[in-house]
């Protein structure tokens with residue numbers, strides 16, 4: 433492909449999607465599906481919503497047999513998490529790992545396309561961090577013995593694993609996370625699996641709105657705002673993902689991709705910046721970025737995947753903004769018109 437075409441194609445695709453409306457395209461975007469709400473629709477209804485809005489990928493924090501059954505034969509890719517509290521037993525006991533796999537994955541193998549199995553959510557750094565690598569290894573051993581080629585094992589980390597991230601080239605793991613992260617990323621490198629990262633420009637902005645620019649966190653800047661060596665950045669999400677790439681490179685790991693496993697913006701719940709308008713702007717640009725297959729300045733040729741946090745407003749989360757990250761109300765109506 434000529435270099436002009438390589439540059440033009442993503443923007444043409446973006447333009448195309450823009451004109452035909454996002455609903456017309458198969459959304460190459462994932463959504464987190466959490467269940468901490470007392471009036472959420474049945475899993476079967478939720479799967480109908482995924483299909484209606486052409487959501488192709490879903491991430492579940494933990495196994496739920498009703499949800500997995502509803503996803504059977506849906507064609508939707510599933511990322512399935514091992515609960516944090518299950519990590520110690522799965523890490524130390526191959527029988528417990530096999531039991532987990534046989535209960536929650538194996539029965540669905542023919543009818544669900546599992547994309548990633550994730551060992552824990554944001555446990556590095558912390559007391560459970562030591563269990564992540566051995567838990568991943570125990571699950572990987574089972575996958576190898578069954579010869580399930582498409583299935584990748586990983587874990588989900590947040591920016592707490594980074595001691596430095598601004599500018600992106602300063603990206604490095606925090607001292608208290610480093611030993612565990614080095615083992616984890618070497619495993620991911622050996623197994624050609626990505627690192628899943630939760631990225632929240634909202635929090636960076638809301639905690640320091642006088643110093644962080646709104647257009648930088650909302651993807652609305654029209655020119656680069658951060659120059660980092662040869663690389664220029666017009667949005668914080670790219671900068672944070674690249675900080676992870678730099679941190680991995682400093683440990684000698686250059687071929688592990690990042691997947692944005694959570695990102696989003698709250699529409700309510702207190703604070704000046706949690707509004708439907710800002711949430712809509714953020715998530716619309718997020719969807720467009722991933723539809724256009726725009727990766728990051730440091731790894732422009734990589735395929736970057738993204739999952740919006742989250743499908744529903746969940747009223748059993750702590751009160752405040754935590755309850756208002758959903759694209760949909762529990763009755764299935766959109767909180768704001770994202771997909772039109």
Ligand SMILES: *[C@@H]1O[C@H](CO)[C@@H](O)[C@H](O)[C@H]1NC(C)=O
Pocket residue numbers: 525526527528531
């Ligand atoms: C390993 O896990 C299995 C299944 O959960 C359990 O029955 C067994 O007692 C565990 N073994 C040890 C040493 O904890």
Ligand SMILES: *[C@@H]1O[C@H](CO)[C@@H](O)[C@H](O)[C@H]1NC(C)=O
Pocket residue numbers: 615616618619622
């Ligand atoms: C990765 O592979 C290398 C070479 O086979 C091996 O020495 C190392 O132990 C592996 N590391 C992990 C964490 O799997």
